[in-house]
Amino acid sequence: MVTKVNLGDIAAEVALKAIKNIHLSVFYPPDGKVRISAPLGTNIDTVRIFAISKLGWIKKQQQKLRAQERETPREYLNRESRYVSGKRYLLQILETDSSPKVELTHTEIRLQVRPDSSDEKKQVILNQWCRNQLKKAALPIIAKWTPLLGVQLQGFNVRKMKTRWGSCTPLSNAILLNLELAKKPIECLEYIIVHEMLHMIEPAHNNRFVTLMNQAMPKWQFYRDKLNKLPATHEKWLY
Secondary structure, X not given: OEEEEEEOOEEEEEEEEOOOOOEEEEEOOOOOEEEEEEEOOOOHHHHHHHHHHOHHXXXXXXXXXXXXXXXXXXXXXXXXXXXXXXEEEEEEEEEOOOOXXXXXXXXXXXXXXXXXXXXXXXXXXXXXXXXXXXXXXXXXXXXXXXXXXXXXXXXXEEEOOOOOOEEEEOOOOEEEEEHHHHHOOHHHHHHHHHHHHHOOXXXXXXXXXXXXXXXHOOOHHHHHHHHHHOOEOOOOOOO
């Protein structure tokens, strides 16, 4: 069940779920919508009081989202800037009757497509390549942290996600990574992977989880802030 509560001039969505604790999130740049997840049966007044106590934090997060640099809309034109693992490349469109493919050079992303391919088709091809690149980058990071954290994942996947950089499913011992991470620096990807792996040990964002993050990755807050300060995309499906 989803309902809304008013926090002065801020409206928050409230979803009651089969969880143990109340969770608060601010997302969707540039305005920063507020969403609260609470355990089933929680009184709505209890949720409102909790949210009001966090009002200063909510407004701070909304200000960060409004100030976040935005990428210009993607038009799939030659010499358009693209990012892979935090490095800037220039897009080069090559039209040919051969099978579509993507190649990365020192300075360019070469997108080979059939003549008259639509922007939507180009996006599908490039997204699939980015998905494969992200999976390749994630594998050695997971292998590195598996013995360090004592967490053995059963698998991971990459998905377009609107509100999160990653998520985990403790019951299946698997994690999801946002496709947008293919553009971000490798250390930011590593932070997200460690974050989600540690949720296998501690599902909540509580003091224990913060302690685990501090022990595993002392600079995790630096990487988190770096990730959230990087330019956001205009493509509608990305966070």
